[in-house]
Amino acid sequence: MTVDETTAIDQCLAxxxxxxEPLVSRYETSVKALAWNITGSPDEAMEVAQETFLQAFKNxxxxxxxxxxxxxxxxxxxxxxxxxxxxxxxFLNFFRLYSEETPLAKDDTRSIEESPIFNPLLKRLxxxxxxxxxxxxxxxxxxxxxGMILDCSENSVRVLQFKARKKxxxxxxxxxxxxxxxxxxxxxP
Amino acid sequence: xxxxxxxxxxxxxxxDREIQHMPVSYREAEQLPPLWPGLRQKLESEVEPELASAxxxxxxxxxxxxxxxxxxxxxxxxxxxxxxxxxxxxxxxPVPGDEQVVVHSVKxxxxxxxxxxxxxxxxxxxxxxxxxxxQ
Numbered sequence: 001m002t003v004d005e006t007t008a009i010d011q012c013l014a015x016x017x018x019x020x021e022p023l024v025s026r027y028e029t030s031v032k033a034l035a036w037n038i039t040g041s042p043d044e045a046m047e048v049a050q051e052t053f054l055q056a057f058k059n060x061x062x063x064x065x066x067x068x069x070x071x072x073x074x075x076x077x078x079x080x081x082x083x084x085x086x087x088x089x090x091f092l093n094f095f096r097l098y099s100e101e102t103p104l105a106k107d108d109t110r111s112i113e114e115s116p117i118f119n120p121l122l123k124r125l126x127x128x129x130x131x132x133x134x135x136x137x138x139x140x141x142x143x144x145x146x147g148m149i150l151d152c153s154e155n156s157v158r159v160l161q162f163k164a165r166k167k168x169x170x171x172x173x174x175x176x177x178x179x180x181x182x183x184x185x186x187x188x189p
Numbered sequence: 190x191x192x193x194x195x196x197x198x199x200x201x202x203x204x205d206r207e208i209q210h211m212p213v214s215y216r217e218a219e220q221l222p223p224l225w226p227g228l229r230q231k232l233e234s235e236v237e238p239e240l241a242s243a244x245x246x247x248x249x250x251x252x253x254x255x256x257x258x259x260x261x262x263x264x265x266x267x268x269x270x271x272x273x274x275x276x277x278x279x280x281x282x283p284v285p286g287d288e289q290v291v292v293h294s295v296k297x298x299x300x301x302x303x304x305x306x307x308x309x310x311x312x313x314x315x316x317x318x319x320x321x322x323x324q
Contacts (some may be wrong), residue, residue: 017232024225033218042221045213053228057236119211134212137205168211169203178207 005069012060024053027070030139031077037134038081038127048084052077074135075149082127121171129164132157290315297321 004022011019031052036045055076056063063072122130128150135141135149143157150157172178295304297319307316 015237017229017237020232021225021229024228025223028224029215029218032221032224033213033215036213036218036221045218046221046224049224050228050231053224054231054236057232058239122211130212133208137209137212138214165203165208168208172203172207178203 006065009060009063009065009069012057017057020053020057023069027073028053030070031073033138034074034077034131034134035081037122037130038078039085040123044084044088048077048081051080051084055080071145071149074139075151078131078150081131085127121168121175124167124171125164129160129167132160133164136161292317295319 008019008023012023028049031049032045035048035052036042039045039048052073056073059076063069122133125133131150132146135146139145141149143154143161146157147154169178173180292304292306295302295317298321300321303320305318305320307318309316
């Protein structure tokens, strides 16, 4: 953690909420990207990101200065994001049930279908698998670092990575973006 | 930022190159509006008052509950006063200066008689019962 961050946190703890701005500016893109990958919707990503920073501000007194602030923040984002998606799923399932329509599939959410940027193939992954993929691709974090954020072991992260890749490979094959093993592999533009 | 090649590429047989553009990236997230204006409003209107009331200094708590020991002490004093006040005792006590009847002896005719003195509830009334001694 940088000296600036320590100072900003100390000022926030002293009651100056304006001191939180540099921390928000520095990390909001990471938080938004991760939240977007979890929820699949930019609007919901904004909501989750705002809730993340609010919760972080309220819990600054619990933050261990020995830890990395960004990872602590991304850990909150994961919890808030997954919680948000699950609540939404149960909400949608409830209304689908009472309108006598087909219930949502396990890995299906309306927000993911609505987002034009969000890759539809990602909706085949669970929330945690999307988190792993997002943190690996956007933040360049190792399995150990992702495990610290997800509060799980390195091996659990590797299992999630493996499952995510396997599902994506299956989806890419089915969509014809990659060739089956044995033939020359090509990635569609 | 170029992502690290993961260790389990062989197992899933798919490269980072093939999936690196799948998650929403920084570039796309940067297009979203800034968080600070809305966040600042929420911090000022909701979080700060909440935190301020949760973290009141000890002196404020002392002032806020100052009435409690005072009220308790006052109540206790009032109760003690009620218990100790001798509401009916004055009637039982002989009033200094009042006349008193003292019976030294009782005779019926010329003979001494047995007598009994009954003190009624009314301090002003004393009943003297006399009985002639029988042989």
